[in-house]
Amino acid sequence: MRKLLTSPNAMSLSATEQTIYQNALSLVADLSLNLMAVKVESHPDSFLNWCRELYRICLHDINQDLLEPSQQKPLKKLQDTMSNGVSACQLKMARIIPWPIFTSFVQEHSKLQALPERLKLLNYIATLRHNKLAEMIDEDRLAFAGKHSAQHDISVYDFDVEWFAGTRGAKTFHQLLKSHPKDFDQALDHIPLDGDVTLADYQNFVNAYKAIFANHTNEEKAPLSAATRLLAMRRPDQFIALNSGKIDTLSQGLGLVKLNNQSFDDYWHEMIEAIRNTQWWRSEMPSDEAELQLWQNRAILIDLFLFADNSLAQNSNYIRMRDKPKKIKIGVAKAVKRSKASAEAIVDKAFESDDIPDFILNMRSTIVNSVKDGKTVDQAITLMRNIFG
The missing domain is CATH 1.10.246 (Serum Albumin; Chain A, Domain 1)
Known part of the structure; x- marks a missing residue:
């Protein structure tokens, strides 16, 4: 174990990786005896695989029965640090790889990242893209905006509508979307459905989007995360969907300034421009049908370079609804009414x-x-x- 814990000292680490390593070491101190009791059989020679191995050890090899209650928190923090390390390393790789390696990585992680289900969502949204939000049924509007509900019949919505970025917590956003959908349509109209999206297009969208909150709330600020969900559903080849859980990880892994939920300018000038400068994003449209589907959604698929474990796919709202045990109750069960x-x-x-x-x-x-x-x-x-x- 000592050899494993010290091995990154012999690796060429970036500043971000060095920070992650030092954070990990600070947490190891509280778990040293438990870790030393683990027999280590793998000694990775890359920081990416080192993070994966230490994450696996924390999850499977540490004897949970010997942990003190006070050690549960540092153990969880160490796992989170290692998962962030995996994301940072994979995103670092995404900054330099060409299209063939991008597609190979995405396909290799297809099952782990629930790619088939994610593509079902994107394919469904593609059928809505020419429609106005104001004219959509509630279920479709929520699917576009990223909020799962019990009304999403799994016979039709055979995917989790919250993949990439759920907006369930953006209550004011959803209240405004329900009461003023035409205003959001006018904002999205600034983003062309095909061809180049310019800075001017984006700025016009942002101005219109912010105006909705300025005109219909008591000085509540417009959230960036919900805006990026709308943008990424309209143009998944151009935009990344953000939420609070991954905004820091993406910023760190892509080597950007730290974004927050009001960083509308940095979202374009830092994150979107960083993606546009990658080889895989700038690649020519492929002729292969499977690759074409990835290419048409290539910006939003940066999510597949984020850490995932075997629980990710099973946590899909669609999977949980599909596999939910049917409860037998005395009396009449409450039905999910629809318009x-x-x-x-x-x-x-x-x-x-x-x-x-x-x-x-x-x-x-x-x-x-x-x-x-x-x-x-x-x-x-x-x-x-x-x-x-």
């Missing part, structure tokens, strides 16, 4: 499937009413199949 417009849109999307028989299509109004009253579209269709099929 008629939402129910109609959800049913019509389900009807786009090629395996829906004609007799089910002819029962649209009955199925819409069932979905409106709280059934999922799959439940409603299955019931009709069982009765009339």
Whole structure:
């Protein structure tokens, strides 16, 4: 263990990596006896793999039964420091790699990072992009804005709408989005749906976005994070979606000044320009279909260079809703009511499937009413199949 803990001294560390290493050593002091009891079999020669190995040891190899209650906090901090170290190293790599290595890395981490589910979200949002927020059903507007709800029928929304950056905590943002969606449409109209996005385009969006909060709140400041979610959903090839959990990690890993939730100028001049200067972002549009899908979403996919463990994919709101045990209760269970417009849109999307028989299509109004009253579209269709099929 001593050899493992001191091995980074022989590595060529960046200033960021050196800071992470020193932070780790300061936490090791409280866990030294527990760590020394661990048999170390791997001695990585890179700081990235060193962080991964020490994270694994903290998670799996330390004898939890021997830990004092006071040691739980430094152990958790050490794990967090190592996960930040992994992110910093992978983001450092992202700054210099060409497109082929970018795609290779993304595909290699596909399962760990839930890439197929993330792409389902992006593909779904792509079908909404030409629509106005004001004209969307509530479920679609929330999917675009990044807020999961019980109304998101997993038969249609087979993905977590909060991938990349959830905005559930931005209460004022969602209140304004619900009451003044046309104002947000006017702000997003400044960002072209294809081609180059210029600084002027971005500044016009920011001015319009901030004006919504200035005009409709009591001097509440407009949050950057929610703005980046809207921008990244409109143009995932151009923008990164931020939240409070990753803004510091991205800033550190990309070698930027530290951003906060009001850093609208630095978001463009530091973060977006840093991404635009990478080889992989500047690469030509590929002809391969799978690579093209990644290229069309390449900026937002910087998220796949952030640390992930085996729990990430399973924490998806979609997975948790899909696998939620059905509880048997005495009495009538509370149904998830939907508006008629939402129910109609959800049913019509389900009807786009090629395996829906004609007799089910002819029962649209009955199925819409069932979905409106709280059934999922799959439940409603299955019931009709069982009765009339």
